[in-house]
Amino acid sequence: TMKKPLLLITFFIIFILSLSIIQVGTSSKLSTTGIELEEMQSQINKYKKENMILEEKVLENSALINISKKAKKLGFIQSRSQIYLSNPLPFALGNSQR
Numbered sequence: 001t002m003k004k005p006l007l008l009i010t011f012f013i014i015f016i017l018s019l020s021i022i023q024v025g026t027s028s029k030l031s032t033t034g035i036e037l038e039e040m041q042s043q044i045n046k047y048k049k050e051n052m053i054l055e056e057k058v059l060e061n062s063a064l065i066n067i068s069k070k071a072k073k074l075g076f077i078q079s080r081s082q083i084y085l086s087n088p089l090p091f092a093l094g095n096s097q098r
Contacts, residue, residue: 060066
């Protein structure tokens with residue numbers, strides 16, 4: 001009869017130690033995950049800022065005045081004469097008119 005309480009106490013001690021080890025492992029994993037999450041969030045913010053800068057550059061470079069300046073630098077000239085087609089030109093309809 002003396003063995004039962006001793007066996008029960010031993011079981012509870014092992015059980016509590018096991019739970020403590022599991023808690024330490026889980027806490028360590030959670031803190032590592034938290035650090036990784038923070039690093040990822042930092043990268044997301046960095047890429048958002050970079051994306052905003054690139055969007056501004058796209059808007060700036062696609063402005064008509066900038067396109068015009070770049071065209072002049074490349075040797076393009078603005079045509080002063082305009083050509084209008086008053087009669088539509090014929091076009092091929094495919095194999096149906098053979």
